[in-house]
């Protein structure tokens with residue numbers, strides 16, 4: 001059983017308020033720590049290939065609090081001409097938001113992952129459920145997670 005940083009018996013701050021968001025982001029970080037622990041026995045070649053989103057035609061899907069965590073206190077980077085994730089560094093090799101990278105980026109949406117034969121599917125499912133619970137608490141009308149580039153273009157459109 002995972003240690004939970006968030007005690008749901010704590011009582012809820014008003015939805016949508018800054019304290020509620022602080023707690024939501026804390027819980028997202030806790031889920032990320034769980035993901036990192038679950039994937040500690042695995043490794044990847046760190047080539048940055050999976051971040052070339054146009055080329056792979058695959059994207060991490062983020063719940064709203066994940067996008068909030070990724071963008072809070074950061075300027076949105078410009079889009080990349082090569083269709084890679086905008087959060088890649090200039091060389092297109094390294095993630096510039098590594099500590100806050102989304103759940104999907106931690107659980108290796110890539111077949112080049114190396115490690116034990118079987119990935120921790122049940123643990124991942126439980127973590128995703130937890131992310132969904134946090135997200136629905138914050139944005140009850142949200143229908144589901146969204147691809148990272150969709151979040152990106154929505155936020156870009158809203159920027160002053």
Ligand code: SF4
Pocket residue numbers: 050051060085086087088094095096097098101102105
């Ligand atoms: S957030 Fe980071 S790890 Fe995830 S796709 Fe973008 S550059 Fe890659």
